[in-house]
Amino acid sequence: MSTRDLDRLATAVKKRRLELYPSRLAAAKAAGVSKDTWRKVEEGDPAVRETSYAKMDQALHWMVGSCTAILTGGEPVAVDHQDGVDVVHTPQSMLPEDVRIAVTDAAMAVTPGLTLGDVQALSTQVVEELRRRGILPPAPQG
Numbered sequence: 001m002s003t004r005d006l007d008r009l010a011t012a013v014k015k016r017r018l019e020l021y022p023s024r025l026a027a028a029k030a031a032g033v034s035k036d037t038w039r040k041v042e043e044g045d046p047a048v049r050e051t052s053y054a055k056m057d058q059a060l061h062w063m064v065g066s067c068t069a070i071l072t073g074g075e076p077v078a079v080d081h082q083d084g085v086d087v088v089h090t091p092q093s094m095l096p097e098d099v100r101i102a103v104t105d106a107a108m109a110v111t112p113g114l115t116l117g118d119v120q121a122l123s124t125q126v127v128e129e130l131r132r133r134g135i136l137p138p139a140p141q142g
Contacts, residue, residue: 004071006044014042016060031059
């Protein structure tokens with residue numbers, strides 16, 4: 001990574017930790033990292049391994065890769081475990097229309113023989129499946 005915003009990560013991790021855990025020690029135990037490692041992240045110390053970030057992601061109920069995303073200007077993606085299923089809380093920036101466009105572009109790139117109707121049906125089905133899983137918001141009523 002060329003540009004890493006350690007202060008931004010420190011702020012995000014501390015904020016989330018305070019929402020979920022009574023102490024750094026409790027958070028570190030949940031992640032399987034040392035209290036010192038957790039402190040380093042919250043203080044913006046660059047001497048933290050990527051594997052530690054991945055462990056912390058899970059303890060913070062973030063999708064693995066979220067700490068790294070924060071370091072490079074992105075946002076964490078929250079994940080909850082409900083009824084034996086991981087439910088991803090998609091950032092507001094991911095809208096159903098974005099999904100439709102991505103599916104359409106991918107379908108045309110991978111399977112150029114599909115008709116426009118097939119591609120539209122596929123993208124609609126993907127959006128509906130993501131809504132059913134709680135990844136995208138419900139369809140607007142009206």
